[in-house]
Amino acid sequence: MMPKMNxxxxxxxxxxxxxxxxxxxxxxxxxxxDTEVSKGLGLGADGYMTKPFSTKELLAExxxxxxM
Amino acid sequence: xxxxxxPVLAATAVCLFLLxxxxxxxxxxxxxxADGSGGGRTPEERIVALVVLTLAACAVSCWMIxxxxxxxxxxxxxMAEELAATLAHGSLRVNAHGAGELxxxxxxxxxxxxxxxARENDVAERVREARASLEEERxxxxxxxxxxxxxxxxxxxxxxxxxxxxxxxxxxxxGEDGSNAELLxxxxxxxxxxxxxxxGHALExxxxxxxxxxxxxxxxxxGSAQFVTATRAGRLLRAHMSPVLGGNGPHQAQVGGLSITGxxxxxxxxxxxxxxxxxxxxxxxxxIEGGRGPLGSIRAAGEMLSDFSDMPSQQxxxxxxxxxxxxxxxSLQFEKAASAFSNDLRERWLLEEILGGELLLVAARRxxxxxTSERRALAVKTEDVDDDLWLRVDTFGLLQALRYLALRLQDxxxxxxxxxxxxxxxxxxxxxxxxLGTFMNNETAMSWLQDPMTTAGESLPxxxxxxxxxxxxxxxxxxxxxSHRAFFRTMLPAAEPPKDLPRxxxxxxxxxxxxxxxxxxxxxxxxxHELDDRSLVELSYTVFxxxxxxxxxxxxxxxxxxxxxxxxxxxxxxxxxxxxLIDPRCRLSQQSIEVHGxxxxxxxxxxxxxxVLPKFHAFCADTVLVGHNAAFDMRFLQLKEKQTGVRFEQxxxxxxxxxxxxxxxxxxHRLEAIAERLGVSVFGRHTALGDxxxxxEVFLKMLPLLAEMGxxxxxxxxxxxxxxxxxxxxx
Numbered sequence: 129m130m131p132k133m134n135x136x137x138x139x140x141x142x143x144x145x146x147x148x149x150x151x152x153x154x155x156x157x158x159x160x161x162d163t164e165v166s167k168g169l170g171l172g173a174d175g176y177m178t179k180p181f182s183t184k185e186l187l188a189e190x191x192x193x194x195x196m
Numbered sequence: 197x198x199x200x201x202x203p204v205l206a207a208t209a210v211c212l213f214l215l216x217x218x219x220x221x222x223x224x225x226x227x228x229x230a231d232g233s234g235g236g237r238t239p240e241e242r243i244v245a246l247v248v249l250t251l252a253a254c255a256v257s258c259w260m261i262x263x264x265x266x267x268x269x270x271x272x273x274x275m276a277e278e279l280a281a282t283l284a285h286g287s288l289r290v291n292a293h294g295a296g297e298l299x300x301x302x303x304x305x306x307x308x309x310x311x312x313x314a315r316e317n318d319v320a321e322r323v324r325e326a327r328a329s330l331e332e333e334r335x336x337x338x339x340x341x342x343x344x345x346x347x348x349x350x351x352x353x354x355x356x357x358x359x360x361x362x363x364x365x366x367x368x369x370x371g372e373d374g375s376n377a378e379l380l381x382x383x384x385x386x387x388x389x390x391x392x393x394x395x396g397h398a399l400e401x402x403x404x405x406x407x408x409x410x411x412x413x414x415x416x417x418x419g420s421a422q423f424v425t426a427t428r429a430g431r432l433l434r435a436h437m438s439p440v441l442g443g444n445g446p447h448q449a450q451v452g453g454l455s456i457t458g459x460x461x462x463x464x465x466x467x468x469x470x471x472x473x474x475x476x477x478x479x480x481x482x483x484i485e486g487g488r489g490p491l492g493s494i495r496a497a498g499e500m501l502s503d504f505s506d507m508p509s510q511q512x513x514x515x516x517x518x519x520x521x522x523x524x525x526x527s528l529q530f531e532k533a534a535s536a537f538s539n540d541l542r543e544r545w546l547l548e549e550i551l552g553g554e555l556l557l558v559a560a561r562r563x564x565x566x567x568t569s570e571r572r573a574l575a576v577k578t579e580d581v582d583d584d585l586w587l588r589v590d591t592f593g594l595l596q597a598l599r600y601l602a603l604r605l606q607d608x609x610x611x612x613x614x615x616x617x618x619x620x621x622x623x624x625x626x627x628x629x630x631x632l633g634t635f636m637n638n639e640t641a642m643s644w645l646q647d648p649m650t651t652a653g654e655s656l657p658x659x660x661x662x663x664x665x666x667x668x669x670x671x672x673x674x675x676x677x678x679s680h681r682a683f684f685r686t687m688l689p690a691a692e693p694p695k696d697l698p699r700x701x702x703x704x705x706x707x708x709x710x711x712x713x714x715x716x717x718x719x720x721x722x723x724x725h726e727l728d729d730r731s732l733v734e735l736s737y738t739v740f741x742x743x744x745x746x747x748x749x750x751x752x753x754x755x756x757x758x759x760x761x762x763x764x765x766x767x768x769x770x771x772x773x774x775x776x777l778i779d780p781r782c783r784l785s786q787q788s789i790e791v792h793g794x795x796x797x798x799x800x801x802x803x804x805x806x807x808v809l810p811k812f813h814a815f816c817a818d819t820v821l822v823g824h825n826a827a828f829d830m831r832f833l834q835l836k837e838k839q840t841g842v843r844f845e846q847x848x849x850x851x852x853x854x855x856x857x858x859x860x861x862x863x864x865h866r867l868e869a870i871a872e873r874l875g876v877s878v879f880g881r882h883t884a885l886g887d888x889x890x891x892x893e894v895f896l897k898m899l900p901l902l903a904e905m906g907x908x909x910x911x912x913x914x915x916x917x918x919x920x921x922x923x924x925x926x927x
Contacts, residue, residue, distance in 0.1 A: 140638050162623055162687075163668065164670055166687045180530065182524070
């Protein structure tokens, strides 16, 4: 786990900044429950992946987000 | 010798005596006369005078004697008769007759009578009070039992059910296929529901324990015995059995000072807990077993790769592939376990199911409550409410959390109105508390969610986050820049609507509370089996009626509905009933549909007679069958004997014949006519259950009338019915 803020807080903080609104956010987390996925997406993450995941999936997801 | 003759005799004796005396005197005088000179009177004149004198004396003395008799003999006798009469009616008093002394006696007697009457009234009053308070206690007990969330059944030592509550009825009445098998009922044997050996063994343990304690310290309450058993519906129940300790009732197991007159069973459905534990164990097991393999392979491959870094590339690739494949398998196992486990997490026992819409309404009300007089109440609007959404939450905590947030908004940001909404989002419920206007930044919002909920006056040690977490949900703060709306959004897992909704009870006609107890049956015993000589008012009856496809049982007509209810201890138990539609597997004629109103659509999907008749047979066990024109229904049942293997051997009484016994000169013995004659209100006619209930009430009204005619036992009723039947056959 991250030291001070958790992933949700970071996501929320990033999204609160209008200059960073074009930045894509992909959350990688061990929190896999439905409610947590929903929260992540609700806070403005563009993608949500639960650990464990394969690197291939990660690459595919990143490509999708960057529109490649 | 008659007392009336006494004065006569006495008077006659006195008169004769006087006559004798006077005659003697006269004779002496005459004799004296013959010696000396006379007085100038002739002897005849003298005799006449003497006779007149005698008669006068006799008359006077007779009158005196009769007078004395009236005062001193017949007056006390009359008083004695009046006193005897007061034994029957306590309010009578003796009149005053006779001599003064007797009148004094009479007054004293009246005083005693007055005292006696007062005492009797006092006793009657006390008995009335005691009875009233007993009734009150009983109804309190009944109310308690009726609404308990646990199942309770009280039985006497023979296993006859004396009391049970609604919960017990629900838990024990489900059949294997989910149909309603009414096994539990007042006066019925508990052994139809539970295994006899099990109960017997538990009773033995109780008696043993009570004996041991009696030998030691007899003042302690005897403990309880426990056992776990399965019901027919496949539910697992844990039962606590406690003894009912009684004084001097019959049928006791005498043990030490106190004796056991019955037992109480408190039942707990442990099926779901059991299942949950079983599932969790299975989950862990599967994870362990499923994980060992892949982990082992990965480890082995990893070790090989690190130990032999100079292996040929083909081998290397093989090992790498092994690692990749096994890791994928492990991931899959994990996902499966995670989703299965998260479903289970929802069943935490502190949470209760509530309809989302209801929660919203209650929350709105709570938020809108005015706190103090200076503050205006917050306006609350609800929108987008999904009506079918069930939630499993800690309602109190959630309401507190919403109220806290709303009030804090009002206090710190002068928010005037908040909105609540509830929508479904996949498997989740989305619950928003939103408002317009000023809002805070993320950190502040976060702190609101994390701090313990303290407002002026009310404080809870929990934070909003704690509460939502407890409900397996997530909450966060979000802003919509475009519309200037901000909200606290909560996501909660949607719950299944609860399955144990109580079955509708057949409504009692006068709106009375259904009674689940009958303490009079406490004294019943299983020993007496000769029903014939039992009094009609003591017996239990099953009153039933059937609806059929037609009137010809032997020509292929079938039963399509059976309705029945029970009479126990002269009471019609409306809530212990049997009501089942039956698929007849044959056509329904239009005529019959018009008679009973049961259409073909209603019969589709209903069970067949093969499965219903055994259940009905169990329902009627140990009772006398009562029906209107019962011969008709019994013929149908008899024709099904071979097919279903069910034989009805109970004695049968027919209200039609009984009515013919009571009112032989009436022309109509149809059920409505009899009901009108006896003052029974008819409603819900032409459903089997409705007819059965009317028949039952009619039967109950007939019992005292039959008793007046001298028909008190079952044997007498049957014989009288048979006689009437033959009499009617002639016509």
